[in-house]
Amino acid sequence: MILAGDIGGTNARLAYFQSQNGHLHLLSERVFPSREHSELGEIVVQFLQDSGSRPDVACFGIAGPVQNGRVETSNLPWVIEQARLARQIGLPSTLLINDLEAIAWGIGALSSADLVPLNRVNGPVAGNQAVIAPGTGLGEAGLFWDGARHHVFACEGGHSDFAPQGDLQIELLRSLAARFGHVSYERIVSGPGLVNAYEFLRDNGCGTESPELTAQLAQGDAAAAISRAALDGSCALAGKALDLWVSVYGAEASNLALKVMATGGLFLAGISPRVLPRLKGPLFMQAFLNKGRLRPVVESIPVQVVTNEKTGLLGAARCAAVRSSKELSPHVCA
Template identity: 40%
Template sequence: MAKPVVLVGDIGGTNTRFELLRLADPPQVLLVQNYQNDDYPDLGAIGREFLGQSPVSPDLACLAVAGPVEDNSMNLTNRGWRVSGSELATQMGIPHVHLINDLEAVGYGIRFLHPQDWVVLQEGTVVPQAPIGVVAAGTGLGECFLTWDGQKYRVWPSEGGHTDFAPRNDRELGLWKYLQSQFGRVSAERVVSGPGLWNIYSYLAQVFPEQARPEILAAKNPALITENLHDPLCSQTVDIFVANYGSEAGNLALKLLARGGIYLTGGIAPRLVERFQQGGFMRAFLDKGRMGPLLVSIPIFLVTATRVGLLGAIEAARQYIKDSG
């Protein structure tokens, strides 16, 4: 009997990655393509272009999307695309399209990672079957968590990145006031994300105008900040970003008592591994007053593997096929 062919995707605010696979063991990759979302009017257009390159039609699609999913419909938070699985199935000519939250996919995917796929920021002690937390900064700030149901880990999506940003010192209080004047309410995502990097730099450019670089201000491109760490203002921006990443990861660790570990995923941290290792992240992570000593035992893994969301989407596709079997 032929193994089913599935389309899996990792759809963020900025990029979309599609893979077509035959679900053998291990899966056989048939076609891979990355897309810039700015170049397309909607997700269906990307899917049609991708499948137009393949001689094989998928039996099923499982797409991980950066936004809340309800009743197999999604709103891509930082893109504005709204679509249902049934609409995508019609647009792309696929019998079934299942949508899952991108961090939910990451939660499934981390179970298939190996030690070479991460950098340890804090060894800690992994407690079997204890809760696990995931924090992912990219175009937005995604969070999810895993709990043990008696037989296996279950993944729970979350919109924790949209909780309140809490400044911890005078510099961050100034940042909060700057962002509050622009946005009203200030969420953690306004600081710990790609756009957050730009927000921090923009604020510091007002505080230290003599250090601001006109070309970076004009481009409004967070990548220029992470690529110019020798520049004093870019360096300070990244330090604030990394510290607040640590603070938010510590918040999640406390809320979950995540003795199974905290995993850092997303597109930004792997480009800044040395900065994450320099201590600012861990100082902020542990800076929880009386609860700081509790967090010393929490393992922290910075995931450098790029396909973790797709691995989770593949696993979810297997489960859909099994359940419909």
């Protein structure tokens, strides 16, 4: 039995999978609010005690850079060490991978029902792939194609420098630089980043906050309130903020696609499905295609939204299954 985890800044998802005839079957799953716990081990121990069982292998996708079996989470006050986690679970070892690495592992297991295309590409599709996922932060990963299979690799591209396009985004950069110093794409293309974009527009007189949204913002989860108001049309200012967010998202998604040369496809995960109506509008693809002389290259890259929220869990389970079988390199995704 495989214990898989998808550990983000907001929620920690744990699940048991069983591998049968080359397929993974979900047995049980629980979601824990990450910030209500002092460490991952506390959550895992609770899950195991409640289930009354022990896994054979375990793999966790963690939001943060994993180095030498250790990760300091980007959006939580946690330090996770795979050796200590293995002792808490009662296993000889565990596997920690980046959360976007886990999603990348899961891409190969998705069906067409799990994907919504944003563009149409003529001709055969093959080659490297890339994954980008806004959430509490902004995660990115790649899949290198060797001609036979994909090899997954993690990166921290979401923390690269924000490159504004146009006067409005330049003013946004100046505003965020005054607050944070260094301004990465994650400062905009994330849940908290949507709040940053909204507050920038509101504080610079770009619109009026509706009374309904004011009340919702006071109740917490500002990003969700802003996106809902934008999508249902109840607040024009929220709509402007989401449009700004989508444009910056499209530009950075295209940056990633070019850096990885993702001719095999770009996959949008994380909170992307929640704003799907806006992503299907013109702004995302306009920003994505605005690459000057390289426009023909990005026009050839399929862009799809991942709607299966269990992709990270599935990927962590696939990684654990491959690693334990020792049939493939631990970073090879058949």
